[in-house]
Amino acid sequence: EAGVTQSPTHLIKTRGQQATLRCSPISGHTSVYWYQQALGLGLQFLLWYDEGEERNRGNFPPRFSGRQFPNYSSELNVNALELEDSALYLCASSSGTVPNQPQHFGDGTRLSIL
Amino acid sequence: SQQGEEDPQALSIQEGENATMNCSYKTSINNLQWYRQNSGRGLVHLILIRSNEREKHSGRLRVTLDTSKKSSSLLITASRAADTASYFCATDARGGSEKLVFGKGTKLTVNP
Numbered sequence: 570e571a572g573v574t575q576s577p578t579h580l581i582k583t584r585g586q587q588a589t590l591r592c593s594p595i596s597g598h599t600s601v602y603w604y605q606q607a608l609g610l611g612l613q614f615l616l617w618y619d620e621g622e623e624r625n626r627g628n629f630p631p632r633f634s635g636r637q638f639p640n641y642s643s644e645l646n647v648n649a650l651e652l653e654d655s656a657l658y659l660c661a662s663s664s665g666t667v668p669n670q671p672q673h674f675g676d677g678t679r680l681s682i683l
Numbered sequence: 684s685q686q687g688e689e690d691p692q693a694l695s696i697q698e699g700e701n702a703t704m705n706c707s708y709k710t711s712i713n714n715l716q717w718y719r720q721n722s723g724r725g726l727v728h729l730i731l732i733r734s735n736e737r738e739k740h741s742g743r744l745r746v747t748l749d750t751s752k753k754s755s756s757l758l759i760t761a762s763r764a765a766d767t768a769s770y771f772c773a774t775d776a777r778g779g780s781e782k783l784v785f786g787k788g789t790k791l792t793v794n795p
Contacts, residue, residue, distance in 0.1 A: 573725070602782075604785075610787070611785050611787035611788060612771070612785040614782045614785075617782060661725075661726070671716060671728035672726075672783065673728065674718075674725030675725050676723075676724050676725045
């Protein structure tokens with residue numbers, strides 16, 4: 570069984586640009602979660618999609634957005650990039666809604682803002 | 684906010700020793716999960732313990748949960764160099780927004 574896959578592995582952008590990160594969940598999983606892991610700050614919850622709908626959103630500005638496609642893959646878009654957006658962005662999937670199911674993580678996209 | 688806080692922040696032990704990491708949280712939960720993260724990789728789910736459970740085992744892992752103290756511990760017995768990683772607890776708020784809240788993790792180093 571293929572795990573959660575994320576692309577690209579690394580992404581380098583400059584301030585003000587836009588970034589698109591992609592995630593493919595484990596086959597059969599309908600929920601996709603996005604997290605930001607900045608240095609020293611642990612994982613911060615960004616977004617949760619389930620069955621194509623945004624179910625919950627963390628405390629991030631509107632320039633962080635995303636969507637989930639009919640095949641349950643997901644995109645995270647970050648507009649007007651700022652230096653503090655540099656972080657590892659992790660995607661996770663699960664077969665049901667929290668709290669009953671563990672989340673399965675991809676290896677992340679490391680976004681660097683120059 | 685209801686956030687898990689791991690203690691200690693860093694732990695260094697010798698191979699063969701036991702490692703204990705603690706997690707405290709603030710509000711009532713449905714369950715608590717422990718994850719491991721190897722450097723530069725994603726998180727790997729280790730164990731989930733429900734709020735009505737007090738102890739759970741998985742191989743060399745033992746997790747306890749004390750809901751009266753709002754705390755949990757992860758014990759790794761007979762540690763190996765391959766156990767070197769960061770360990771995170773994650774909680775979900777009962778009746779809350781159905782999202783997992785992670786602590787900042789404990790960085791475990793097992794020296795061969």
